[in-house]
Amino acid sequence: xxxRALRLAAGLVALAGVGVAGYLxxxxxxxxxxxxxxxxxxxxxxxxxxxxxAGIPVAVLGLGAYVTILVLVLWDSVGARLAAASLxxxxxxxxxxxxxxxxxxxxxxxIWCMANDVVVAPALAVLTGLRLRSP
Amino acid sequence: xxRKPKVKAPAQKQSAQKRPSGGMVVLAFGIAxxxxxxxxxxxxxxxxxxxxxxxxxTPAVDLSGIAQDGVFLGSADTTVTLxxxxxxxxxxxxxxxxxxxxxxxxxxxxxGRVRNEFRGLAFLGEDSVKALRYVQAxxxxxxxxxxxxxxFRNQGAENSGWVTDDLVRSLAEEIGxxxxxxxxxxxxxxxxxxxxxxxxxxxxxxEVRGTPSFFIQIGDDEPYAIELTSLDPSALxxxxxxxxxx
Numbered sequence: 001x002x003x004r005a006l007r008l009a010a011g012l013v014a015l016a017g018v019g020v021a022g023y024l025x026x027x028x029x030x031x032x033x034x035x036x037x038x039x040x041x042x043x044x045x046x047x048x049x050x051x052x053x054a055g056i057p058v059a060v061l062g063l064g065a066y067v068t069i070l071v072l073v074l075w076d077s078v079g080a081r082l083a084a085a086s087l088x089x090x091x092x093x094x095x096x097x098x099x100x101x102x103x104x105x106x107x108x109x110x111i112w113c114m115a116n117d118v119v120v121a122p123a124l125a126v127l128t129g130l131r132l133r134s135p
Numbered sequence: 136x137x138r139k140p141k142v143k144a145p146a147q148k149q150s151a152q153k154r155p156s157g158g159m160v161v162l163a164f165g166i167a168x169x170x171x172x173x174x175x176x177x178x179x180x181x182x183x184x185x186x187x188x189x190x191x192x193t194p195a196v197d198l199s200g201i202a203q204d205g206v207f208l209g210s211a212d213t214t215v216t217l218x219x220x221x222x223x224x225x226x227x228x229x230x231x232x233x234x235x236x237x238x239x240x241x242x243x244x245x246x247g248r249v250r251n252e253f254r255g256l257a258f259l260g261e262d263s264v265k266a267l268r269y270v271q272a273x274x275x276x277x278x279x280x281x282x283x284x285x286x287f288r289n290q291g292a293e294n295s296g297w298v299t300d301d302l303v304r305s306l307a308e309e310i311g312x313x314x315x316x317x318x319x320x321x322x323x324x325x326x327x328x329x330x331x332x333x334x335x336x337x338x339x340x341x342e343v344r345g346t347p348s349f350f351i352q353i354g355d356d357e358p359y360a361i362e363l364t365s366l367d368p369s370a371l372x373x374x375x376x377x378x379x380x381x
Contacts, residue, residue: 034227034230034347034363034364034365035227035344035347035348035363036222036224036225036226036227036345037345050178052182053177053181054177054181058178078154078155082155082159082160082163083163085160085163085164086163086167087167089164089167089168089171090167090170090174093167093168093171093172093175094171094174094175097171097175097178132154132155132160133154
């Protein structure tokens with residue numbers, strides 16, 4: 001895979017991350033649902049005690065990280081590549097933590113959170129990581 | 136052919152400049168792991184609270200003097216009925232009971248303008264079933280509404296076993312006119328099972344997606360759904376005013 005293709009793919013995945021985290025941020029603040037549903041879901045996950053860190057919604061942290069990675073991918077200097085890959089790696093580790101929380105602690109699965117944790121974050125970590133060695 | 140190296144050389148040089156050294160990569164990923172560990176540790180240490188709000192000893196609403204008939208609260212003379220589907224373990228139902236229901240009682244039920252019907256569901260687990268059986272049993276003595284209010288006020292963590300006999304007995308003993316021993320006996324009765332099954336069937340027919348869900352019935356007309364979009368005390372005022380004016 002050429003570096004140009006990797007860069008394009010990383011940019012698109014980062015953009016998808018902005019979309020997913022943006023939706024979850026909107027959902028967090030919109031508070032449109034005051035409903036308990038069987039089996040939980042986004043409401044349960046986003047209402048849980050793990051949805052915020054020091055008052056900052058996790059979705060907002062994700063949105064900030066994806067926007068930063070997108071800017072770094074566009075910038076494309078040596079430092080930007082390294083920073084993008086490092087930040088994506090932090091995102092991957094944190095997504096794994098969130099995945100464990102959903103499956104084993106909160107015991108409710110949010111489909112948008114899963115899309116982020118299982119698809120977007122790992123893909124971005126791999127793509128930005130590969131660019132550190134691409135010609 | 137001689138031109139190729141001239142064209143490629145600058146490009147390769149440019150690409151090589153974009154490759155960080157191995158040492159830099161190791162350092163950056165070491166920092167990244169440290170940052171991730173710090174973030175997760177912070178998240179775990181600073182997580183908000185633990186479980187539901189603490190129990191309250193004071194009833195959120197005064198129901199004294201308001202007529203009750205089984206699952207109904209309020210005058211049978213009015214044509215407007217507010218139907219509530221609720222699960223006693225649902226935190227939003229508790230919030231409704233504490234924040235919105237008192238306004239509904241004061242402005243619509245006590246003055247005899249609206250009648251309230253409780254349709255209890257138990258889809259959140261074992262504690263929901265147990266709590267609902269006691270609430271429906273209290274309803275056989277026309278004390279359902281005090282019992283559901285008291286249980287919401289003392290709601291515990293989901294399926295943690297919070298609906299203990301001791302808790303239920305202590306709450307029931309505070310409700311005037313309720314024979315507590317009879318309520319315990321009735322909780323296991325076929326009549327209570329039938330009431331629970333009926334509400335579940337009604338919820339299924341009405342395609343209730345969760346709780347709390349509300350419907351308004353005018354006279355014998357088919358009930359229509361109204362949406363609770365906030366837990367503001369006046370949240371149901373527009374829908375109830377509309378039903379009363381229509």
